[in-house]
Amino acid sequence: MIEVNALTKRYGQRTAIQDLTFHANKGEIVGFLGPNGAGKTTTMRILTGYMPPSEGQGRVAGFDLLTESFQVRKRVGYLPENVPLYPEMTVIQYLDFVAELRQISGRQDRVDEVMEQVRIDHRAESYIGNLSKGLRQRVGLGQALLHKPEVLIMDEPMDGFDPQEQIEVKKLIREIGQAQTVMLSTHILAHAQELCDRVIIIAAGRIVAEDTPERLSAQIAGGGRIHLQVDGDSHGLAEALGQMPGIVAVQPAGKDGRFDIETAPGVDGRAKIAQAVVNGGWSLLELHRDKATLEQIFIELTKNDNGEAPAQPGAAA
Amino acid sequence: MRNIWTIAKREFNQYFVSPAAYVVAFVFLLILGIIFYGQLGGTVVYGGSPQVVQWVFGPFVTLVLFLTPGVTMRLLAEEQRSGTMELLLTAPLREWELVIGKWLAAFAFMAVVIFLTSIYFLITNAFTTPGLDRGTILAAYVGFLFMCAAMLAIGVFTSSLFVNQIAAFFATMGVSLALWLVGFLFQQETGVVADIVNYIDLSGHFYNNFYTGVIDLSDIVYFVSITALFLFLTTRTIESRRWR
Numbered sequence: 001m002i003e004v005n006a007l008t009k010r011y012g013q014r015t016a017i018q019d020l021t022f023h024a025n026k027g028e029i030v031g032f033l034g035p036n037g038a039g040k041t042t043t044m045r046i047l048t049g050y051m052p053p054s055e056g057q058g059r060v061a062g063f064d065l066l067t068e069s070f071q072v073r074k075r076v077g078y079l080p081e082n083v084p085l086y087p088e089m090t091v092i093q094y095l096d097f098v099a100e101l102r103q104i105s106g107r108q109d110r111v112d113e114v115m116e117q118v119r120i121d122h123r124a125e126s127y128i129g130n131l132s133k134g135l136r137q138r139v140g141l142g143q144a145l146l147h148k149p150e151v152l153i154m155d156e157p158m159d160g161f162d163p164q165e166q167i168e169v170k171k172l173i174r175e176i177g178q179a180q181t182v183m184l185s186t187h188i189l190a191h192a193q194e195l196c197d198r199v200i201i202i203a204a205g206r207i208v209a210e211d212t213p214e215r216l217s218a219q220i221a222g223g224g225r226i227h228l229q230v231d232g233d234s235h236g237l238a239e240a241l242g243q244m245p246g247i248v249a250v251q252p253a254g255k256d257g258r259f260d261i262e263t264a265p266g267v268d269g270r271a272k273i274a275q276a277v278v279n280g281g282w283s284l285l286e287l288h289r290d291k292a293t294l295e296q297i298f299i300e301l302t303k304n305d306n307g308e309a310p311a312q313p314g315a316a317a
Numbered sequence: 318m319r320n321i322w323t324i325a326k327r328e329f330n331q332y333f334v335s336p337a338a339y340v341v342a343f344v345f346l347l348i349l350g351i352i353f354y355g356q357l358g359g360t361v362v363y364g365g366s367p368q369v370v371q372w373v374f375g376p377f378v379t380l381v382l383f384l385t386p387g388v389t390m391r392l393l394a395e396e397q398r399s400g401t402m403e404l405l406l407t408a409p410l411r412e413w414e415l416v417i418g419k420w421l422a423a424f425a426f427m428a429v430v431i432f433l434t435s436i437y438f439l440i441t442n443a444f445t446t447p448g449l450d451r452g453t454i455l456a457a458y459v460g461f462l463f464m465c466a467a468m469l470a471i472g473v474f475t476s477s478l479f480v481n482q483i484a485a486f487f488a489t490m491g492v493s494l495a496l497w498l499v500g501f502l503f504q505q506e507t508g509v510v511a512d513i514v515n516y517i518d519l520s521g522h523f524y525n526n527f528y529t530g531v532i533d534l535s536d537i538v539y540f541v542s543i544t545a546l547f548l549f550l551t552t553r554t555i556e557s558r559r560w561r
Contacts, residue, residue: 050403051559052560073408080404084402084403085333086399089327097323101405101409259497
């Protein structure tokens with residue numbers, strides 16, 4: 001498990017992350033979400049013992065990050081964003097090297113096992129330099145899994161995989177996440193939504209939100225948007241709907257009878273709209289409500305006070 | 318300790334999958350071969366006793382000054398450039414184990430190249446009666462290995478300072494050459510400063526003793542100190558990267 005308190009990291013004058021406090025339990029997959037330069041990589045590098053924080057403290061897998069870094073590193077599996085591979089080694093040579101470095105007993109069997117797990121066994125004898133991006137990512141993932149880490153930390157693990165591979169890797173991550181602590185960063189919100197039990201949103205080095213993906217969606221679900229499409233003539237529809245209570249605005253969207261309808265917070269309005277459309281003599285084709293996606297939450301939360309996208313803090317990626 | 322072996326083994330094998338090592342070994346042996354052939358031919362024509370130690374180690378020393386940087390330049394610079402440093406520093410591996418492992422691999426590679434030069438002694442030995450003085454040759458080899466150890470340590474150190482291999486190459490060459498030549502500054506002088514500078518001078522420890530077949534403990538202490546100092550500095554450099 002991971003437990004950090006008031007983690008701060010400065011690079012000279014620049015503050016990359018400030019006062020991060022969060023935790024991740026055993027058997028939990030926690031997503032770390034944020035725009036580029038928000039401090040995700042910095043945080044992960046601290047958690048893996050690559051570098052110490054400037055301030056704050058933390059425990060990973062039961063050991064202190066500052067004073068017991070060696071013990072932490074023994075128990076953490078890490079897949080950095082820039083997958084650390086030696087292109088002139090074969091897959092099996094590379095994994096064997098990492099296994100030796102991690103002093104794994106029964107090295108050969110474990111390497112075989114992991115190669116099967118990440119489905120790279122068919123390319124065991126290939127030079128890493130000749131592998132596609134997705135295959136390299138698998139080797140990197142294999143490297144992180146070799147020593148059966150208690151805590152698995154992955155920086156942008158979905159990068160480089162095609163959609164089919166992504167499905168496989170998500171399945172694998174879910175499997176691992178059942179028994180171990182998994183923390184992964186991503187800027188693709190759909191991945192976080194699909195994979196994570198809990199999401200931490202970080203912007204400009206600070207945590208801006210932390211909750212389950214569902215509850216985060218619910219947070220801004222009130223005051224949603226409804227899409228409506230009618231067949232044929234839609235003359236007068238916008239005006240008619242605009243006068244209904246609970247409807248804030250009706251905007252035509254495109255030529256073929258589409259409208260975007262904005263409702264007041266807490267109002268669903270779909271039933272009434274359907275009724276009004278039918279009663280008014282228009283032919284209803286489609287009516288659906290937008291579910292707030294993490295995307296929207298994300299944009300909402302990472303906006304600054306002026307309602308603009310956040311300024312990049314210039315933190316090292 | 319086991320980690321040193323793991324790192325050294327990988328790095329040593331690495332030398333033989335990249336063309337750089339073969340180029341380095343080829344250049345060494347080509348140039349030494351030319352010089353050896355010329356010297357041997359001259360001795361055969363004009364007579365005299367074959368000074369094989371000088372024939373081989375004289376040019377060899379010069380070559381080493383220019384070629385060890387090529388052997389060490391990638392060691393840590395490449396790890397930092399390609400991001401594999403992140404793998405090593407998040408593994409249960411201590412900085413000094415990494416540094417010594419890297420140095421050991423470079424040393425083992427150089428030892429292989431140095432060993433190949435024994436062919437010149439074997440050839441000359443076959444042509445001379447009663448044969449060459451083995452003691453002198455052995456002393457020269459021992460001294461040479463110690464000197465290479467020191468130069469490789471300098472190379473490992475500069476490699477830790479740079480992400481760029483070319484920069485590491487020239488920095489190593491610069492430091493080695495400066496150490497090699499620093500004795501020139503105080504050639505004719507005496508005094509504490511001159512003594513210190515002359516002690517630091519790399520070439521003095523080679524030419525005055527090993528080259529003439531003498532093994533002096535003070536020279537060994539010197540080379541071991543230089544090696545230890547630079548490996549220590551490398552370890553500190555890597556440690557400091559964490560804190561930056």
